[in-house]
Amino acid sequence: MRSFSARPPIIRIANGTFYRHHPNNAVSHGHPNPPFFSKLNFELPSQSTPTSPLRNWCIVGPSLSGKTTFLQILAGQHLCFPPTARSFPYLATDDVPHHLRVPSRAIQYVGFDATGANGGGLGPAASAYLAARYESRREKTDFSLRDFLLGNMQLNPSSVPGEDGVDAKVLERVVVDLRLESLLDLPVAFLSNGQGRRARIARALLTRPEVLLLDEPFMGLDPPTVAGLSPLLHSLAEKASPRLVLSARPQDPLPDWITHLIYLRTDCQVGAMGDKETVLDGLRKYVRGVWNGRLSEDETLPVHALGEMGRQLTKDGIEGEGLGEELLGESNDNAQVDEVSDVRPEALGEPLIEMNGCRVRYGDKIALGNWTEERDGKLAGGLYWTVRRGERWGVFGPNGSGKTTIVSLLSSDHPQTYSLPIKLFGRSRLPEPGSGQLPLTFWDIQSCVGHSSPEVHQHMPRSLTVRQVLASAWADTFRSKPALDDNAVDKIEATLKWFSHELNPAAGSSLKPQPTSLDGLAHNSLSWADNYMFGELSFSAQRILLFLRAIIKQQDIVVLDEAFSGMDDAVRDKCMLFLVCGEEKMYATGLSKSGTKSHLPTEAPVVPSHVANSGAVMVKGLSDQQALICISHVKEEVPDCVREWICLPEASTSLPARLGRLDGPLRTDSKRWREIWEASKSS
Template identity: 75%
Template sequence: MRVPPARPPVIRIANGTFYRHHPTGTHSHPNPPLFSNLSFELPSSGAPRNWGIVGPSLSGKTTFLQILRGQHLCFPPTARSFPYLSTEFVPHRLRAATSAIQYVGFDAGNAALGVAASQYLSARYESRREDTDFSLRDFLLGNMEFNSIRLPGEEGVDEKLLEKVVVDLRLETLLDLPVAFLSNGQGRRARIAKALLASPEVLLLDEPFMGLDPPTVAGLSPLLRSLADKASPRLVLSARPQDPLPEWITDLVYLRTDCQVGAMGEKNTVLDGLRTYVRGVWKGGLAEDEMLPVHALGEMGRTLTENGIEGEGLSEEIVNGSARDDQDRSATEPPATTGEPLVEMSGCTVKYGDKVVLGGWSEERDGQTLDGLHWTVRQGERWGVFGPNGSGKTTIVSLLCSDHPQTYSLPIKLFGRSRLPEIGSGQLPLTFWDIQSRIGHSSPEIHQHMPRRLTVRQVLESAWADTFLSKPKLDDVAAGQVDTTLRWFAHELNPGFSSTEVGSAGQQPLNWATEYMFGELSFSAQRILLFLRAIIKHPEIVVLDEAFSGMDEAVRDKCMLWLAHGEEKTYTSGFSKSGSGKHSPMEASVVDSDAARSGNVKVTGLNDKQALICISHIKEEVPDCVREWICLPEANTGLPARFGRLDGPLRTDSKRWREIWAVAKQQ
């Protein structure tokens, strides 16, 4: 019996070194080699092999995926090829790597669903539809232009595949909505659906579960598994170390923080190697590689299965307990007493025509029947807002920030005042600019609309400006806070950071902050910068909508500590020796910083006059100080929102998290 010849790999990289710019040219920014002497193959036949690209922030996960698709300069040029795409097994429309290898990313530059980037924030909330408000159905079918025609030979979308993808990704009820109306999580599902409808040879998914609620993640992973089992398409996805990996992932690439490969191969083999490394550092017999930080590996190793998340992180396995102790490493307790109301919603219902997107319920409270959303936020309170994608969380944020046109007609008071004149009150109504100056806001929508041409410093300083592009009004105190924040986060925000570039006073120079633009930063760095912008001027209300998504565990915790204490506190080393002389994983403790000891603190954390409102689908991304919570139902179910109070941080007790989401599952 004749054995058919082996098919060539879809992607072949043999000792290739990659650059963003030509290495012999002159450039204003550093141009280090990316993944020097990289070798990688993605087979086209045999048992399906599905790769996970894992690494902490700034390790180059997105860059690695871009290289697989043919982006960035390769040296030598012949080191990268796509031999399978030129064979008879591949249709002509997929002969080019950019067609055969589809990339789905979820940073702000990729998440617009074809909506004009210049569109203003409130456009998604308007009930009037314009001719350019193409529906989700149009987006999936590729009908996003007027008088569009299909050229001879072009294939349409497979109707059966469309039906299956729409059902599996829970998009049936959204097909006739304009894409601008979709929530962040709904938009992510739509982008994945669009890529699947192209029937590519390879699908690159850049952190596909980021920003999705637990029920959607539970539904999406089996769909991707069905594709993985058939290798149609072949899947490569990226993830942070703390993200549980789907059980159908067969191979791993673990990236170092210097854009080089730390380990590559079969999943269990890579995990065993990393486990040995963590254990070696823990026992003190192995020096920690600063480009392979052990603290980033604490939660790695968990698996996303059909029954939920299983297994323990690498450090949990070693100490047979928590990867970190339960000390307060991210935020202080909320104030014991609360102050004046900052937000008062007294029966809010938001509709687009006949479609109710928030507050479509009645409930009994204190012997009264109340219609719509009734919610009060006071000074000093720390709130978590939860619920499935599309339940109205982002709509609540738009009401708070007055981006939503219906804010004017709804019974809402901000800072004790209405948006409209009140007869006999003697008070002037709040203006949009009043509200914007008193609320700090970080969200995927802000990320999408932040001008890419602003420098790092300009993005931070825009917290004191009326608009992104207007001139900020900074005094000496504000300027000092900006400088302090930039120095504290130089490692995370400066793409060319080097620990050797220290000034005579022991401080990093800040010229980089006026040289690098927002659009040149990594997704993680952009998220960090927008988080810092939201809190830097100590606004009366801080709104963090998925603000920590895209950050690895260590960077996220640093941001949480900054939120709680500013520059007053810092961490000791991630590993410290115990009395027995051994290293205990993740015993990093919070200590006074040099600035606190010298009495020279310029930036402090949350105070008891501020309120915090946090939206997240991941319990580790909820600050420890959050105690009050509201869980919204799915839209149009008629079930009311539920309220509760936590007896401790969500991060340290899964039972608290399950309690909140058990409500959502019943809905």
């Protein structure tokens, strides 16, 4: 019989408690310093044996539960008490190459918070100004994707690219598996959001770490890319090269090869840990017990966050039902949202955006509009698209198909806006002879477009306070002085109060209900909004703040580019309701539509808010004078008010864009979602 010599684990945590700052030191600005994951016990094995098979871990939890913090703790970050409670015994053995014997090299964390800090960022590309990715001119710092993958991101490197041990065969395999072959010679600043995510994962794999920590790796990726990336990660996990630990939101489908789960409570403590089926079964019993009234709901384990948890991502797609869907015996009945879905008004307004044959090219490469189609009996090339006041559009398509390019054209970030047949608000960017109209300036457009996107997230100054980020909606640039009148100040105050729990890091570690009276709202101190900086917020809170910044001024066009990614379902639904109704409506999470107690979001009715009843509403929802443009790869992250849609094809094909109209919300019917994507494939 073959004998196995036991090897120590890569990561061992025994009764460890973690802090951001030393618990004996006073924290500046009075910021709280609560302990994270008190008396945590966790081990990541270095090998699989007959008695201890390979474990593939996924960290799951709602917003503010500490998923990113948990991964950072595994990577050796944050203070551990006692200091000896966290160790990396396997890294001290002769089985590990010398250059990987420190956690900072052996354990690679790849996050997608747009900052690049300890997250596998794209280097100098992250500091480029917003329009740089769309220009044809190449700067010295415009390193190619090939340079990035080889680690050549310095003007005067101390070593030749490739000297850090990047194997040519491994490079070729990773590039093919992650569909990066056609992008190798492009500057990293030119990559789309989804392409940049794949590039970060590829770079981390090429460093050949012992452990790869992936923070919500499927966020922002189109369905075909997710379908291809999951098997690749599975093959890596099977070979334990490297060992993988993922994180996910409760509503995200779990890859079917995940074997073990850690479910986090909202107070940054572990709620359940163990093999996947045992954890899911325990959570299922908890949901049933609370729903049936046999158990009291733990405010740190909100039941509404568990409604969609439990679905699986397989090679054939998403399968199974969430815990809430199992309990209700039906799939996603969101009828209460239909009541406020704000469908298109009877009389549409004038065109706000007119694209009449737009074709964006960089040299020989066509990035948008690479097709010819028949229009009015004649062949015409490029994108034809009109957006009118009152319309609610969804823009879909694979990563790299040109979705963000469209946004850059209408927001005037793209230099080719001046030379393409585009009209915004009925006017061109250049003087039109005989029209008698002045051309639109960049500032004219910026003042009329509210915009949230990964690009805005990347460039938002981390040193701005929470209040300053919201106020910048009335400013010409992120840092310039906003032109605030009394109405604008009142809107900012009302919005901060409405989302104080989601935005204030010190609001409490457990989920608390919204204030039940106007007085409760009024007496909430907002000093935290002046004390906390944007960079101090969690990823989810940053996304919420940027979403609010995009809608608070109620500009003519609201662009939400992956605005809801990174939020758990409860926070996402609150934001979507605020988008349509503002302060006028709220979810009554304590009552079901039948009047009985409810704990699932699918059962929570929408009711008039106490602010509306008092007549003190300052922020209203979308009006029939505004147009909405939403970009997403996940149907649950498309607001229910969206009715018009456009789906772009792969940029390398000559297929035309497809346009259509929905007969209802996307997230309540998977068939509608499949028809959009399948139509684009079969065109």
